[in-house]
Ligand SMILES: Nc1ncnc2c1ncn2[C@@H]1O[C@H](COP(=O)(O)OP(=O)(O)O)[C@@H](O)[C@H]1O
Protein backbone atom coordinates (compact mmCIF):
# COMPACT_ATOMS: atom_id res chain seq x y z
CA UNK A 1 0.00 0.00 0.00
CA UNK A 2 1.37 3.42 -0.91
CA UNK A 3 -0.93 5.65 1.11
CA UNK A 4 -3.00 4.83 4.14
CA UNK A 5 -5.04 7.44 6.01
CA UNK A 6 -6.58 6.20 9.23
CA UNK A 7 -9.18 8.04 11.33
CA UNK A 8 -7.88 11.40 10.20
CA UNK A 9 -9.38 14.45 11.86
CA UNK A 10 -8.71 18.03 10.84
CA UNK A 11 -10.35 21.15 12.21
CA UNK A 12 -9.98 24.84 11.50
CA UNK A 13 -11.00 26.46 14.78
CA UNK A 14 -14.55 25.33 15.48
CA UNK A 15 -14.90 23.97 11.97
CA UNK A 16 -14.50 20.19 11.66
CA UNK A 17 -13.36 19.59 8.08
CA UNK A 18 -12.19 15.96 8.20
CA UNK A 19 -13.74 13.70 10.79
CA UNK A 20 -12.58 10.12 11.25
CA UNK A 21 -11.58 9.82 7.60
CA UNK A 22 -9.94 6.64 6.35
CA UNK A 23 -8.66 6.01 2.85
CA UNK A 24 -6.13 3.57 1.38
CA UNK A 25 -4.39 3.80 -1.98
CA UNK A 26 -2.52 0.89 -3.54
CA UNK A 27 0.47 1.00 -5.83
CA UNK A 28 -0.48 1.95 -9.43
CA UNK A 29 -3.97 2.77 -8.29
CA UNK A 30 -5.83 5.92 -9.32
CA UNK A 31 -8.36 7.17 -6.80
CA UNK A 32 -10.76 9.99 -7.63
CA UNK A 33 -11.97 12.13 -4.72
CA UNK A 34 -15.37 13.63 -5.36
CA UNK A 35 -17.59 15.66 -3.13
CA UNK A 36 -19.28 19.04 -2.81
CA UNK A 37 -17.24 22.21 -2.81
CA UNK A 38 -15.98 22.67 0.75
CA UNK A 39 -16.23 18.96 1.60
CA UNK A 40 -12.51 18.86 2.40
CA UNK A 41 -10.90 17.37 -0.73
CA UNK A 42 -8.15 19.99 -0.86
CA UNK A 43 -7.67 19.83 2.89
CA UNK A 44 -7.13 16.07 2.71
CA UNK A 45 -4.54 16.42 -0.07
CA UNK A 46 -2.78 19.21 1.85
CA UNK A 47 -2.71 17.03 4.96
CA UNK A 48 -1.15 14.17 3.00
CA UNK A 49 1.50 16.57 1.72
CA UNK A 50 2.00 17.93 5.26
CA UNK A 51 1.10 21.45 4.19
CA UNK A 52 -1.49 21.10 6.96
CA UNK A 53 -1.13 19.19 10.23
CA UNK A 54 -3.79 16.65 11.12
CA UNK A 55 -5.41 16.95 14.56
CA UNK A 56 -5.85 13.23 15.03
CA UNK A 57 -5.40 9.92 13.24
CA UNK A 58 -2.42 8.78 11.20
CA UNK A 59 -1.22 8.92 7.61
CA UNK A 60 1.28 6.33 6.37
CA UNK A 61 3.32 6.58 3.19
CA UNK A 62 4.93 3.30 2.11
CA UNK A 63 4.40 2.02 5.61
CA UNK A 64 6.09 4.95 7.36
CA UNK A 65 4.00 7.22 9.51
CA UNK A 66 4.35 10.73 8.09
CA UNK A 67 2.11 12.33 10.71
CA UNK A 68 4.71 11.46 13.34
CA UNK A 69 5.98 14.85 14.55
CA UNK A 70 9.53 13.47 14.33
CA UNK A 71 9.17 12.84 10.57
CA UNK A 72 10.97 15.41 8.42
CA UNK A 73 8.30 17.11 6.29
CA UNK A 74 10.81 18.01 3.56
CA UNK A 75 11.81 14.34 3.17
CA UNK A 76 8.17 13.29 3.00
CA UNK A 77 7.29 15.92 0.42
CA UNK A 78 10.17 14.78 -1.77
CA UNK A 79 8.23 11.55 -2.24
CA UNK A 80 4.87 13.17 -2.95
CA UNK A 81 3.98 15.39 -5.91
CA UNK A 82 1.18 17.92 -5.54
CA UNK A 83 -0.41 19.87 -8.37
CA UNK A 84 -2.67 22.78 -7.56
CA UNK A 85 -5.82 24.10 -9.17
CA UNK A 86 -4.10 27.44 -9.79
CA UNK A 87 -0.89 25.88 -11.29
CA UNK A 88 1.36 27.98 -8.99
CA UNK A 89 4.25 28.05 -11.42
CA UNK A 90 7.06 30.37 -10.33
CA UNK A 91 6.52 33.48 -12.49
CA UNK A 92 10.14 34.64 -12.33
CA UNK A 93 11.51 31.40 -13.78
CA UNK A 94 11.34 29.93 -17.24
CA UNK A 95 9.44 26.72 -17.81
CA UNK A 96 12.71 24.80 -17.76
CA UNK A 97 13.89 26.42 -14.52
CA UNK A 98 10.52 25.73 -12.89
CA UNK A 99 10.95 22.07 -13.70
CA UNK A 100 14.63 21.68 -12.79
CA UNK A 101 14.51 23.65 -9.52
CA UNK A 102 13.70 20.72 -7.26
CA UNK A 103 15.81 18.11 -9.09
CA UNK A 104 18.87 20.37 -8.80
CA UNK A 105 18.32 21.93 -5.38
CA UNK A 106 16.60 19.11 -3.53
CA UNK A 107 17.59 15.92 -5.32
CA UNK A 108 21.10 17.22 -6.07
CA UNK A 109 21.12 16.23 -9.71
CA UNK A 110 23.57 17.94 -12.00
CA UNK A 111 21.97 20.80 -13.95
CA UNK A 112 22.75 19.02 -17.22
CA UNK A 113 21.08 15.82 -16.13
CA UNK A 114 18.06 17.67 -14.74
CA UNK A 115 17.76 19.64 -17.97
CA UNK A 116 17.94 16.55 -20.15
CA UNK A 117 15.28 14.86 -18.10
CA UNK A 118 13.06 17.96 -18.14
CA UNK A 119 13.39 18.27 -21.90
CA UNK A 120 12.41 14.62 -22.31
CA UNK A 121 9.22 15.28 -20.39
CA UNK A 122 8.49 18.51 -22.22
CA UNK A 123 8.88 16.74 -25.53
CA UNK A 124 6.58 14.02 -24.41
CA UNK A 125 3.83 16.52 -23.54
CA UNK A 126 4.50 18.62 -26.64
CA UNK A 127 5.89 21.66 -24.84
CA UNK A 128 9.58 21.46 -25.75
CA UNK A 129 9.29 24.70 -27.71
CA UNK A 130 8.20 26.49 -24.53
CA UNK A 131 11.19 25.46 -22.41
CA UNK A 132 12.65 28.97 -22.41
CA UNK A 133 9.34 30.80 -22.03
CA UNK A 134 8.05 32.41 -18.86
CA UNK A 135 4.77 31.08 -17.45
CA UNK A 136 2.78 34.21 -18.34
CA UNK A 137 3.38 33.44 -22.04
CA UNK A 138 1.61 30.08 -21.72
CA UNK A 139 -2.08 29.22 -21.87
CA UNK A 140 -3.72 27.82 -18.75
CA UNK A 141 -3.63 24.29 -20.14
CA UNK A 142 0.06 24.58 -20.98
CA UNK A 143 0.84 26.00 -17.53
CA UNK A 144 -0.99 23.17 -15.84
CA UNK A 145 0.85 20.56 -17.91
CA UNK A 146 4.15 22.19 -16.94
CA UNK A 147 3.06 22.09 -13.29
CA UNK A 148 2.35 18.37 -13.59
CA UNK A 149 5.75 17.78 -15.21
CA UNK A 150 7.36 19.83 -12.43
CA UNK A 151 5.88 17.44 -9.88
CA UNK A 152 6.69 14.31 -11.92
CA UNK A 153 10.39 14.88 -12.56
CA UNK A 154 11.01 14.15 -8.90
CA UNK A 155 9.64 10.65 -9.50
CA UNK A 156 7.21 10.82 -6.59
CA UNK A 157 5.73 7.66 -5.11
CA UNK A 158 2.38 9.39 -5.14
CA UNK A 159 0.94 12.18 -7.25
CA UNK A 160 -1.81 14.36 -5.78
CA UNK A 161 -3.89 16.38 -8.22
CA UNK A 162 -6.22 19.01 -6.79
CA UNK A 163 -8.90 19.94 -9.32
CA UNK A 164 -6.25 20.55 -11.89
CA UNK A 165 -8.75 21.42 -14.63
CA UNK A 166 -11.10 23.67 -12.64
CA UNK A 167 -9.38 26.92 -13.56
CA UNK A 168 -9.17 26.07 -17.26
CA UNK A 169 -11.27 27.24 -20.17
CA UNK A 170 -13.41 24.30 -21.34
CA UNK A 171 -11.49 23.81 -24.59
CA UNK A 172 -8.21 23.46 -22.64
CA UNK A 173 -9.43 20.79 -20.22
CA UNK A 174 -8.90 17.98 -22.73
CA UNK A 175 -5.14 18.38 -23.12
CA UNK A 176 -4.61 18.10 -19.36
CA UNK A 177 -6.91 15.11 -19.00
CA UNK A 178 -5.13 13.36 -21.86
CA UNK A 179 -1.87 13.83 -20.02
CA UNK A 180 -3.27 12.36 -16.81
CA UNK A 181 -4.63 9.39 -18.76
CA UNK A 182 -1.11 8.80 -20.11
CA UNK A 183 0.29 8.90 -16.59
CA UNK A 184 -2.14 6.21 -15.56
CA UNK A 185 -0.77 4.18 -18.47
CA UNK A 186 2.70 4.59 -16.92
CA UNK A 187 1.41 3.15 -13.67
CA UNK A 188 1.62 6.39 -11.68
CA UNK A 189 -0.17 6.17 -8.33
CA UNK A 190 -2.55 9.11 -8.15
CA UNK A 191 -5.16 10.68 -5.95
CA UNK A 192 -7.15 13.28 -7.82
CA UNK A 193 -9.80 15.59 -6.49
CA UNK A 194 -12.09 16.37 -9.40
CA UNK A 195 -15.38 17.76 -10.58
CA UNK A 196 -15.08 15.97 -13.92
CA UNK A 197 -17.27 12.93 -13.29
CA UNK A 198 -16.90 11.68 -16.85
CA UNK A 199 -13.16 11.74 -16.47
CA UNK A 200 -13.27 10.09 -13.04
CA UNK A 201 -15.29 7.32 -14.64
CA UNK A 202 -12.65 6.85 -17.36
CA UNK A 203 -9.37 6.92 -15.43
CA UNK A 204 -10.17 6.14 -11.81
CA UNK A 205 -9.87 2.61 -10.47
CA UNK A 206 -11.85 3.75 -7.50
CA UNK A 207 -14.04 6.72 -6.69
CA UNK A 208 -14.30 8.00 -3.10
CA UNK A 209 -17.16 10.31 -2.17
CA UNK A 210 -16.32 12.76 0.62
CA UNK A 211 -19.20 13.94 2.77
CA UNK A 212 -19.46 15.16 6.34
CA UNK A 213 -15.70 14.96 6.76
CA UNK A 214 -15.37 11.26 5.89
CA UNK A 215 -15.38 8.90 2.93
CA UNK A 216 -19.06 8.13 2.83
CA UNK A 217 -18.93 5.76 -0.08
CA UNK A 218 -16.22 4.27 -2.26
CA UNK A 219 -15.93 1.69 -4.97
CA UNK A 220 -15.47 1.21 -8.71
CA UNK A 221 -16.58 4.26 -10.72
CA UNK A 222 -19.42 2.38 -12.37
CA UNK A 223 -20.92 1.59 -8.99
CA UNK A 224 -20.36 4.88 -7.13
CA UNK A 225 -21.28 7.06 -10.08
CA UNK A 226 -23.84 4.74 -11.67
CA UNK A 227 -25.54 3.02 -8.79
CA UNK A 228 -24.64 4.71 -5.50
CA UNK A 229 -25.72 3.12 -2.26
CA UNK A 230 -25.91 6.27 -0.16
CA UNK A 231 -28.69 8.82 -0.52
CA UNK A 232 -26.16 11.69 -0.06
CA UNK A 233 -24.14 10.40 -3.00
CA UNK A 234 -27.26 10.27 -5.18
CA UNK A 235 -28.16 13.84 -4.18
CA UNK A 236 -24.66 15.05 -4.99
CA UNK A 237 -24.64 13.34 -8.37
CA UNK A 238 -28.12 14.67 -9.16
CA UNK A 239 -26.87 18.21 -8.53
CA UNK A 240 -23.86 17.58 -10.76
CA UNK A 241 -26.07 16.28 -13.56
CA UNK A 242 -28.30 19.31 -13.17
CA UNK A 243 -25.25 21.53 -13.59
CA UNK A 244 -24.44 19.58 -16.76
CA UNK A 245 -21.09 18.23 -15.58
CA UNK A 246 -21.71 14.52 -16.09
CA UNK B 247 -8.80 42.70 -54.04
CA UNK B 248 -6.11 45.13 -52.92
CA UNK B 249 -6.91 47.46 -50.10
CA UNK B 250 -7.10 51.15 -50.93
CA UNK B 251 -7.66 53.55 -48.04
CA UNK B 252 -11.00 55.27 -48.31
CA UNK B 253 -11.52 59.04 -48.61
CA UNK B 254 -12.76 58.89 -45.05
CA UNK B 255 -9.54 57.39 -43.77
CA UNK B 256 -7.30 59.84 -45.64
CA UNK B 257 -9.37 62.67 -44.21
CA UNK B 258 -8.88 61.38 -40.70
CA UNK B 259 -5.12 61.01 -41.17
CA UNK B 260 -4.80 64.53 -42.55
CA UNK B 261 -6.89 65.95 -39.72
CA UNK B 262 -4.83 64.20 -37.05
CA UNK B 263 -1.61 65.45 -38.61
CA UNK B 264 -2.86 69.06 -38.60
CA UNK B 265 -3.84 68.66 -34.94
CA UNK B 266 -0.42 67.27 -34.04
CA UNK B 267 1.40 70.19 -35.65
CA UNK B 268 -0.90 72.63 -33.86
CA UNK B 269 -0.13 71.00 -30.46
CA UNK B 270 3.61 71.23 -30.99
CA UNK B 271 3.38 74.91 -31.93
CA UNK B 272 1.18 75.69 -28.95
CA UNK B 273 3.52 73.89 -26.56
CA UNK B 274 6.53 75.80 -27.88
CA UNK B 275 4.71 79.10 -27.63
CA UNK B 276 3.51 78.58 -24.07
CA UNK B 277 6.95 77.38 -22.93
CA UNK B 278 8.54 80.53 -24.37
CA UNK B 279 5.93 82.71 -22.67
CA UNK B 280 6.39 81.11 -19.24
CA UNK B 281 10.19 81.22 -19.59
CA UNK B 282 10.17 84.93 -20.45
CA UNK B 283 7.85 85.72 -17.56
CA UNK B 284 10.02 83.86 -15.05
CA UNK B 285 13.21 85.52 -16.32
CA UNK B 286 11.68 88.96 -16.12
CA UNK B 287 10.31 88.29 -12.64
CA UNK B 288 13.61 87.04 -11.25
CA UNK B 289 16.08 89.37 -12.94
CA UNK B 290 13.75 92.32 -12.50
CA UNK B 291 13.46 91.77 -8.75
CA UNK B 292 14.91 94.66 -6.70
CA UNK B 293 17.46 92.41 -4.91
CA UNK B 294 18.54 90.42 -7.99
CA UNK B 295 21.93 92.09 -8.38
CA UNK B 296 22.89 91.26 -4.80
CA UNK B 297 21.66 87.69 -5.02
CA UNK B 298 23.52 87.23 -8.27
CA UNK B 299 26.89 88.27 -6.82
CA UNK B 300 26.56 86.24 -3.66
CA UNK B 301 25.05 83.05 -5.11
CA UNK B 302 25.98 82.93 -8.78
CA UNK B 303 29.47 84.36 -8.86
CA UNK B 304 31.38 82.65 -11.61
CA UNK B 305 34.98 83.29 -10.41
CA UNK B 306 34.11 81.96 -6.95
CA UNK B 307 32.53 78.89 -8.49
CA UNK B 308 35.62 78.20 -10.55
CA UNK B 309 37.90 78.74 -7.57
CA UNK B 310 36.22 76.17 -5.34
CA UNK B 311 35.12 73.66 -7.96
CA UNK B 312 38.23 71.42 -7.59
CA UNK B 313 37.84 71.10 -3.81
CA UNK B 314 34.14 70.45 -4.11
CA UNK B 315 34.77 67.82 -6.78
CA UNK B 316 37.31 66.16 -4.48
CA UNK B 317 34.65 66.11 -1.80
CA UNK B 318 32.11 64.73 -4.22
CA UNK B 319 34.39 61.79 -4.93
CA UNK B 320 34.14 60.96 -1.24
CA UNK B 321 30.35 61.24 -1.44
CA UNK B 322 30.27 58.91 -4.40
CA UNK B 323 32.38 56.26 -2.69
CA UNK B 324 30.31 56.61 0.46
CA UNK B 325 27.14 56.22 -1.56
CA UNK B 326 28.30 52.98 -3.14
CA UNK B 327 29.47 51.48 0.15
CA UNK B 328 26.48 52.69 2.19
CA UNK B 329 23.90 51.64 -0.41
CA UNK B 330 25.38 48.16 -0.77
CA UNK B 331 25.72 47.52 2.94
CA UNK B 332 22.36 49.10 3.85
CA UNK B 333 20.63 46.86 1.28
CA UNK B 334 22.38 43.77 2.62
CA UNK B 335 21.47 44.73 6.18
CA UNK B 336 17.87 45.53 5.23
CA UNK B 337 17.46 42.23 3.41
CA UNK B 338 18.93 40.29 6.32
CA UNK B 339 16.70 42.00 8.88
CA UNK B 340 13.60 41.52 6.71
CA UNK B 341 14.31 37.81 6.38
CA UNK B 342 14.99 37.49 10.12
CA UNK B 343 11.62 39.07 10.82
CA UNK B 344 9.88 36.32 8.85
CA UNK B 345 11.38 33.51 10.94
CA UNK B 346 8.87 31.50 12.90
CA UNK B 347 9.24 29.34 15.97
CA UNK B 348 10.25 29.90 19.58
CA UNK B 349 14.00 29.58 18.99
CA UNK B 350 13.89 32.54 16.64
CA UNK B 351 11.99 34.71 19.10
CA UNK B 352 14.95 36.80 20.34
CA UNK B 353 16.20 37.29 16.78
CA UNK B 354 12.75 38.40 15.69
CA UNK B 355 12.43 40.73 18.67
CA UNK B 356 15.78 42.37 18.02
CA UNK B 357 15.04 42.77 14.31
CA UNK B 358 11.64 44.30 15.04
CA UNK B 359 13.02 46.61 17.74
CA UNK B 360 15.72 47.75 15.36
CA UNK B 361 13.38 48.66 12.50
CA UNK B 362 11.05 50.46 14.89
CA UNK B 363 13.68 52.57 16.63
CA UNK B 364 15.90 53.50 13.71
CA UNK B 365 13.06 54.52 11.46
CA UNK B 366 12.05 57.03 14.11
CA UNK B 367 15.51 58.41 14.86
CA UNK B 368 16.62 61.41 12.80
CA UNK B 369 19.74 60.51 10.81
CA UNK B 370 21.58 63.61 12.06
CA UNK B 371 21.24 62.47 15.63
CA UNK B 372 22.45 58.97 14.81
CA UNK B 373 25.48 60.44 13.06
CA UNK B 374 26.28 62.63 16.07
CA UNK B 375 25.84 59.72 18.47
CA UNK B 376 28.08 57.46 16.43
CA UNK B 377 30.74 59.95 15.41
CA UNK B 378 31.10 61.74 18.74
CA UNK B 379 29.61 59.32 21.25
CA UNK B 380 31.47 56.14 20.37
CA UNK B 381 34.99 57.72 20.34
CA UNK B 382 34.10 59.16 23.73
CA UNK B 383 34.19 55.63 25.08
CA UNK B 384 37.97 55.70 24.53
CA UNK B 385 38.06 52.03 23.66
CA UNK B 386 40.87 50.38 21.75
CA UNK B 387 40.56 50.16 17.96
CA UNK B 388 37.68 52.55 17.46
CA UNK B 389 37.50 53.36 13.74
CA UNK B 390 37.73 56.82 12.25
CA UNK B 391 34.92 59.33 12.30
CA UNK B 392 34.35 58.67 8.61
CA UNK B 393 33.70 54.97 9.21
CA UNK B 394 31.48 55.72 12.21
CA UNK B 395 29.46 58.24 10.22
CA UNK B 396 29.05 55.75 7.40
CA UNK B 397 27.94 53.12 9.91
CA UNK B 398 25.29 55.54 11.20
CA UNK B 399 23.98 56.02 7.66
CA UNK B 400 23.99 52.28 6.92
CA UNK B 401 22.17 51.40 10.12
CA UNK B 402 19.54 54.11 9.67
CA UNK B 403 18.87 53.30 6.02
CA UNK B 404 19.01 49.57 6.74
CA UNK B 405 15.92 50.02 8.90
CA UNK B 406 13.99 51.69 6.06
CA UNK B 407 15.12 49.17 3.49
CA UNK B 408 14.23 46.29 5.80
CA UNK B 409 10.64 47.50 5.77
CA UNK B 410 10.66 47.80 1.98
CA UNK B 411 11.99 44.25 1.65
CA UNK B 412 9.48 42.97 4.19
CA UNK B 413 6.60 44.48 2.23
CA UNK B 414 7.96 42.69 -0.84
CA UNK B 415 8.27 39.36 0.96
CA UNK B 416 4.73 39.63 2.25
CA UNK B 417 3.41 40.45 -1.21
CA UNK B 418 4.44 37.01 -2.50
CA UNK B 419 1.33 34.84 -2.46
CA UNK B 420 1.30 31.95 0.06
CA UNK B 421 0.47 29.55 -2.77
CA UNK B 422 3.97 30.18 -4.16
CA UNK B 423 5.44 29.02 -0.87
CA UNK B 424 3.12 26.01 -0.79
CA UNK B 425 4.22 25.10 -4.33
CA UNK B 426 7.90 25.33 -3.38
CA UNK B 427 7.49 23.35 -0.17
CA UNK B 428 5.42 20.69 -1.94
CA UNK B 429 8.42 20.12 -4.23
CA UNK B 430 10.50 19.32 -1.18
CA UNK B 431 12.36 22.63 -0.94
CA UNK B 432 13.20 23.61 2.62
CA UNK B 433 12.40 26.97 4.21
CA UNK B 434 15.73 28.51 3.24
CA UNK B 435 15.64 27.21 -0.31
CA UNK B 436 12.09 28.46 -0.69
CA UNK B 437 13.13 31.91 0.52
CA UNK B 438 16.20 32.04 -1.65
CA UNK B 439 14.84 30.67 -4.93
CA UNK B 440 11.14 31.50 -4.85
CA UNK B 441 10.21 34.25 -2.38
CA UNK B 442 13.12 36.68 -2.42
CA UNK B 443 13.57 36.90 -6.22
CA UNK B 444 9.91 37.81 -6.61
CA UNK B 445 9.96 40.14 -3.59
CA UNK B 446 13.02 42.06 -4.74
CA UNK B 447 11.66 42.50 -8.25
CA UNK B 448 8.44 43.87 -6.89
CA UNK B 449 10.06 46.42 -4.58
CA UNK B 450 12.81 47.52 -6.97
CA UNK B 451 11.18 50.96 -7.56
CA UNK B 452 10.84 51.97 -3.88
CA UNK B 453 14.29 50.49 -3.21
CA UNK B 454 15.85 52.69 -5.87
CA UNK B 455 13.90 55.68 -4.59
CA UNK B 456 15.41 55.20 -1.17
CA UNK B 457 18.82 55.00 -2.82
CA UNK B 458 18.21 58.41 -4.40
CA UNK B 459 17.37 59.76 -0.95
CA UNK B 460 20.49 58.09 0.44
CA UNK B 461 22.53 59.77 -2.27
CA UNK B 462 21.65 63.12 -0.75
CA UNK B 463 21.86 62.04 2.84
CA UNK B 464 25.45 60.82 2.61
CA UNK B 465 26.19 64.58 2.57
CA UNK B 466 25.15 64.72 6.21
CA UNK B 467 28.43 63.03 7.06
CA UNK B 468 29.98 66.50 6.74
CA UNK B 469 28.42 67.23 10.15
CA UNK B 470 30.87 64.78 11.67
CA UNK B 471 33.88 66.42 10.07
CA UNK B 472 35.00 64.52 6.96
CA UNK B 473 35.46 66.81 3.98
CA UNK B 474 32.84 65.80 1.47
CA UNK B 475 31.36 68.07 -1.20
CA UNK B 476 29.14 69.94 1.22
CA UNK B 477 31.90 70.46 3.77
CA UNK B 478 34.25 71.67 1.02
CA UNK B 479 31.58 74.13 -0.10
CA UNK B 480 31.08 75.27 3.46
CA UNK B 481 34.77 76.02 3.81
CA UNK B 482 34.64 78.03 0.60
CA UNK B 483 31.60 79.98 1.81
CA UNK B 484 33.34 80.85 5.06
CA UNK B 485 36.54 81.96 3.33
CA UNK B 486 34.99 84.21 0.71
CA UNK B 487 31.75 85.20 2.42
CA UNK B 488 29.98 84.11 -0.74
CA UNK B 489 27.32 81.42 -1.09
CA UNK B 490 28.22 80.34 -4.62
CA UNK B 491 30.08 77.16 -3.48
CA UNK B 492 26.81 75.86 -2.03
CA UNK B 493 25.12 76.34 -5.39
CA UNK B 494 28.00 74.53 -7.07
CA UNK B 495 27.73 71.62 -4.63
CA UNK B 496 23.95 71.53 -5.11
CA UNK B 497 24.25 71.38 -8.88
CA UNK B 498 26.86 68.63 -8.64
CA UNK B 499 24.68 66.58 -6.31
CA UNK B 500 21.81 66.96 -8.73
CA UNK B 501 23.95 65.83 -11.67
CA UNK B 502 25.14 62.86 -9.62
CA UNK B 503 21.56 61.87 -8.87
CA UNK B 504 20.29 62.20 -12.43
CA UNK B 505 21.38 58.78 -13.71
CA UNK B 506 19.99 57.07 -10.62
CA UNK B 507 16.70 58.93 -10.95
CA UNK B 508 16.50 58.00 -14.62
CA UNK B 509 17.10 54.34 -13.82
CA UNK B 510 14.45 54.48 -11.08
CA UNK B 511 11.90 55.96 -13.48
CA UNK B 512 12.72 53.35 -16.08
CA UNK B 513 12.41 50.46 -13.63
CA UNK B 514 9.15 51.85 -12.24
CA UNK B 515 7.71 52.25 -15.71
CA UNK B 516 8.70 48.73 -16.65
CA UNK B 517 7.20 47.35 -13.44
CA UNK B 518 3.94 49.21 -14.07
CA UNK B 519 3.82 47.91 -17.62
CA UNK B 520 4.36 44.36 -16.45
CA UNK B 521 1.53 44.78 -13.92
CA UNK B 522 -0.78 46.01 -16.63
CA UNK B 523 0.15 43.09 -18.85
CA UNK B 524 -1.41 41.03 -16.06
CA UNK B 525 1.39 38.61 -15.33
N1 LIG C 1 -6.63 27.56 6.15
C1 LIG C 1 -7.95 27.45 6.42
N2 LIG C 1 -8.49 28.10 7.47
C2 LIG C 1 -9.80 27.99 7.75
N3 LIG C 1 -10.67 27.26 7.02
C3 LIG C 1 -10.20 26.60 5.95
C4 LIG C 1 -8.83 26.66 5.59
N4 LIG C 1 -8.65 25.90 4.48
C5 LIG C 1 -9.85 25.38 4.17
N5 LIG C 1 -10.79 25.82 5.05
C6 LIG C 1 -12.19 25.42 5.06
O1 LIG C 1 -12.27 24.04 5.00
C7 LIG C 1 -13.39 23.63 4.26
C8 LIG C 1 -12.97 22.59 3.24
O2 LIG C 1 -12.20 23.23 2.25
P1 LIG C 1 -11.52 22.45 1.05
O3 LIG C 1 -10.69 21.36 1.60
O4 LIG C 1 -10.85 23.46 0.22
O5 LIG C 1 -12.77 21.83 0.29
P2 LIG C 1 -12.86 21.32 -1.21
O6 LIG C 1 -11.47 21.25 -1.76
O7 LIG C 1 -13.50 19.98 -1.09
O8 LIG C 1 -13.71 22.28 -1.94
C9 LIG C 1 -14.00 24.86 3.65
O9 LIG C 1 -15.16 25.20 4.38
C10 LIG C 1 -12.94 25.89 3.83
O10 LIG C 1 -13.51 27.16 4.03
Ligand SMILES: [Mg+2]
Nearest residue numbers: 041042043163
Ligand atom coordinates in the same frame (compact mmCIF):
# COMPACT_ATOMS: atom_id res chain seq x y z
MG1 LIG D 1 -10.59 22.27 -3.31
